[in-house]
Amino acid sequence: xxxxxxxxxxxxxxxxxxxxxxxxxxxxxxxxxxxxxxxxxxxxxxxxxxxxxxxxxxxxxxxxxxxxxxxxxxxxxxxxxxxxxxxxxxxxxxxxxxxxxxxxxxxxxxxxxxxxxxxxxxxxxxxxxxxxxxxxxxxxxxxxxxxxxxxxxxxxxxxxxxxxxxxxxxxxxxxxxxxxxxxxxxxxxx
Numbered sequence: 001x002x003x004x005x006x007x008x009x010x011x012x013x014x015x016x017x018x019x020x021x022x023x024x025x026x027x028x029x030x031x032x033x034x035x036x037x038x039x040x041x042x043x044x045x046x047x048x049x050x051x052x053x054x055x056x057x058x059x060x061x062x063x064x065x066x067x068x069x070x071x072x073x074x075x076x077x078x079x080x081x082x083x084x085x086x087x088x089x090x091x092x093x094x095x096x097x098x099x100x101x102x103x104x105x106x107x108x109x110x111x112x113x114x115x116x117x118x119x120x121x122x123x124x125x126x127x128x129x130x131x132x133x134x135x136x137x138x139x140x141x142x143x144x145x146x147x148x149x150x151x152x153x154x155x156x157x158x159x160x161x162x163x164x165x166x167x168x169x170x171x172x173x174x175x176x177x178x179x180x181x182x183x184x185x186x187x188x189x190x
Contacts, residue, residue, distance in 0.1 A: 007061050011145035013041040014048045017056040020066035029129040032089045036121050037140035037147040039114050043161040047116050055109035063105045075099050091124035120158045
């Protein structure tokens with residue numbers, strides 16, 4: 001991973017910058033949404049590693065000296081905590097998560113990375129967000145730096161890209177998903 005190159009190239013389907021760590025109340029909502037969307041990426045990036053970089057300002061790409069006091073310094077402990085949160089909401093589960101503190105421009109940034117998952121990840125249960133609740137079965141993905149909720153057509157495109165028509169265990173429960181897409185008026189499309 002060349003952190004300088006990732007930052008220089010800016011946000012995209014597989015790279016997201018956050019100025020600071022999630023507030024405790026947002027960790028189970030916004031963090032899960034961000035990580036599921038990044039891991040899914042878009043259909044052109046499914047074979048790429050996803051990066052969530054904490055401590056970089058989106059538009060300027062400058063380092064932000066964020067408060068690290070609520071983040072465990074033990075990478076093993078932090079990895080375990082974050083995987084537990086993610087896997088409480090992800091279907092299929094995250095198998096791994098790599099976390100590193102990196103010295104950058106005389107400050108520390110936190111880099112979370114997820115290797116290509118080989119599957120489309122959906123919500124395994126309802127997810128409470130700042131602006132409402134997203135329902136079980138929802139699939140988040142990214143267009144550039146924006147998170148979207150996948151329509152049934154987008155899910156099919158992803159499944160084709162993953163080759164899921166030929167592989168067991170890679171299909172989302174279509175009935176649950178379609179019901180949630182039909183109720184999309186109540187979902188958060190940030």
